[in-house]
Amino acid sequence: MKIAVCIKRVADSETRVKIAADGKSLDEAGVKFILNPYDEFAVEEALRRKEQAGAGEVVVIACGSGASQETIRTALAMGADRGVLLETAAVPADGLAVARALAAELKDGGYDLVLFGKMAIDDYNHQVGPMTAELLGLPCVTCVAHLDLAAGKGTAQREVEGGMEEVEFPLPAVLTVDKGLNEPRYPALKGIMAAKKKPLEVKPTTLGASGLEVLAMTPPPERKEGRIVGEGAAAIPELIKLLREEAKVL
Amino acid sequence: MSNVLAILEQRDGTLRKVSHEVVTGARRLADALGGEVHAFVCAAGPISGVDAAGRHGADMVITATNAAFGSYAPEGYARTIAERAQAGGYAAVVCAASAQGKDLAPRVAARLGVSLAADITDVGVDGGAVVVTRPVYAGKALLKVRVASKPAVLSLRPNVFTPVERPKAGTAESVAAAGEGGRVVVKGITAAAAGALDVAEAPIVVSGGRGLKEPANFKLLEELAHAFGGRAAVGASRAVVDAGWRPHGDQVGQTGKTVSPSLYIAIGISGAIQHLAGMRTAKVIVAINKDKDAPIYKIADYGVVGDLFEIVPRLTEEIRKLNG
Ligand SMILES: Cc1cc2nc3c(=O)[nH]c(=O)nc-3n(C[C@H](O)[C@H](O)[C@H](O)COP(=O)(O)OP(=O)(O)OC[C@H]3O[C@@H](n4cnc5c(N)ncnc54)[C@H](O)[C@@H]3O)c2cc1C
Numbered sequence A: 001m002k003i004a005v006c007i008k009r010v011a012d013s014e015t016r017v018k019i020a021a022d023g024k025s026l027d028e029a030g031v032k033f034i035l036n037p038y039d040e041f042a043v044e045e046a047l048r049r050k051e052q053a054g055a056g057e058v059v060v061i062a063c064g065s066g067a068s069q070e071t072i073r074t075a076l077a078m079g080a081d082r083g084v085l086l087e088t089a090a091v092p093a094d095g096l097a098v099a100r101a102l103a104a105e106l107k108d109g110g111y112d113l114v115l116f117g118k119m120a121i122d123d124y125n126h127q128v129g130p131m132t133a134e135l136l137g138l139p140c141v142t143c144v145a146h147l148d149l150a151a152g153k154g155t156a157q158r159e160v161e162g163g164m165e166e167v168e169f170p171l172p173a174v175l176t177v178d179k180g181l182n183e184p185r186y187p188a189l190k191g192i193m194a195a196k197k198k199p200l201e202v203k204p205t206t207l208g209a210s211g212l213e214v215l216a217m218t219p220p221p222e223r224k225e226g227r228i229v230g231e232g233a234a235a236i237p238e239l240i241k242l243l244r245e246e247a248k249v250l
Numbered sequence B: 001m002s003n004v005l006a007i008l009e010q011r012d013g014t015l016r017k018v019s020h021e022v023v024t025g026a027r028r029l030a031d032a033l034g035g036e037v038h039a040f041v042c043a044a045g046p047i048s049g050v051d052a053a054g055r056h057g058a059d060m061v062i063t064a065t066n067a068a069f070g071s072y073a074p075e076g077y078a079r080t081i082a083e084r085a086q087a088g089g090y091a092a093v094v095c096a097a098s099a100q101g102k103d104l105a106p107r108v109a110a111r112l113g114v115s116l117a118a119d120i121t122d123v124g125v126d127g128g129a130v131v132v133t134r135p136v137y138a139g140k141a142l143l144k145v146r147v148a149s150k151p152a153v154l155s156l157r158p159n160v161f162t163p164v165e166r167p168k169a170g171t172a173e174s175v176a177a178a179g180e181g182g183r184v185v186v187k188g189i190t191a192a193a194a195g196a197l198d199v200a201e202a203p204i205v206v207s208g209g210r211g212l213k214e215p216a217n218f219k220l221l222e223e224l225a226h227a228f229g230g231r232a233a234v235g236a237s238r239a240v241v242d243a244g245w246r247p248h249g250d251q252v253g254q255t256g257k258t259v260s261p262s263l264y265i266a267i268g269i270s271g272a273i274q275h276l277a278g279m280r281t282a283k284v285i286v287a288i289n290k291d292k293d294a295p296i297y298k299i300a301d302y303g304v305v306g307d308l309f310e311i312v313p314r315l316t317e318e319i320r321k322l323n324g
């Protein structure tokens, strides 16, 4: 099985968001960057499928600045065979621009499976995977939480409102993965050492024009100061009164 | 062209409620652009409830029928919608950032060769261009984005665009959609619990955390949710989902669902940053926690400090009284 996994370097969720001087982006000073958590599930799934097949290759592909090399090394330390960095100055807000670059790289790769995270935890875009699939003309299932693969086809389960949707699809395919699909391994020391020697190809890339122009990044509106209504069950009548008369939600 | 195509959602032949939010958002945008709203739904046959689209401001409702469109058919729906968007020369295509919309919108946008502004919480027009707001970094910042592409493809975060009644004539028509359902085939949906509301869509969410002590105690929360008369869903923190007390579909937060209900009640939840990521846009937040210094109180509008096992049953009783 030849499997590609598209991975993104993202700011850790613990990050305190400070807006940069341009008023449009994150001030990266002091921010810890990690492999997007959903992409960890994707890397893990690829490794398991390769292990089960007994042969194959897992290639991780990131589009971003040179710093993404570190993210690729994390995936290599988990066990991926090689990495490709589509090096750009910055990653735009526009998922389509990224999808186009990824599709161009994936097009002639001969992959049986192309995996993505269901979303990046920085932009919550939920789009690069299915867009890439459309550009490649491949079938795609998003938010896969359970996966069975057999010869030439697969069955996936994905969460929808109020239940699980069961989906059948032919291979090769693009899948975006959800939490719960597996439990990602931690890179062992041996893996970390080995990762340093694995091939990582850097390809300078120019992204197409973005259809989305960021005008401003602002902090979310402050929630107005809350208050402690009281202690214990005795405070409930007062709470109900506030919810009815002040907040008007009951 | 200043018309807006609003993509409605159906399940089992019935219009889903989130469709009203889509029409409401589309109406707001169409008014700013000076155009019409054309509501569009893919289905196998007539859909019950489509007339409501007219009530919420659709000038026209189009049902695109195809025998393969009973269940969601990702490729067939995307093709049909993209063709309509192109043929109609729309200024914008609007859908919900629901489970289906999150899957569908990127496909439609990619087919049209345009960008997608996903999961937006506000939309307007500035100097003729569509301008949207979308939360990033788990809600810790907002991006204001100008959508340069035509059509502007947008998905709306559920529960944010509260439906308003804006009656329009709402003429209805049905067109046959040609072609196959596609290679990706939805075999069916196994329902979690009959009629259960999803946390991402419920107007009221009652969430529990490790403070509940054991899974059986979630009964307290189910009773409270029930007291709201079918308007509330039970959510959970990751701590209790990871412990296997609650299904993952109930998890609120960064690795779970993002919810924006009008009322969110956090019970026995400390308020970790990753939990807040999923519920900070709730209109009103109530916290019940025995620790008065718990971080959840920093974003709660109202807090009751104390033992949840004493407080929650009393709350349930009072809510029951209210709802008769
Ligand atoms: C990458 C990452 C992603 C994550 N994603 C999520 C996510 O999506 N959602 C999420 O929720 N978490 C997420 N977390 C976990 C998060 O950091 C917290 O660990 C988790 O939210 C804590 O759950 P909790 O509030 O139920 O438990 P605790 O933090 O243990 O809080 C329990 C609370 O109950 C109170 N309590 C105890 N007994 C009582 C009583 N009798 N009456 C009243 N109050 C009582 C306590 O005072 C305490 O505040 C994530 C973490 C990481 C690192």
Ligand SMILES: Nc1ncnc2c1ncn2[C@@H]1O[C@H](COP(=O)(O)O)[C@@H](O)[C@H]1O
Binding pocket: A006, A007, A008, A009, A036, A038, A039, A061, A062, A063, A064, A091, A095, A098, A102, A115, A116, A117, A118, A119, A120, A121, A123, A124, A125, A126, A127, A128, A129
């Ligand atoms: N810059 C990128 N480089 C490689 N893969 C990416 C990039 N951005 C997004 N992806 C992939 O697309 C998924 C969804 O991202 P998004 O659409 O941004 O929420 C991620 O989980 C990654 O698998």
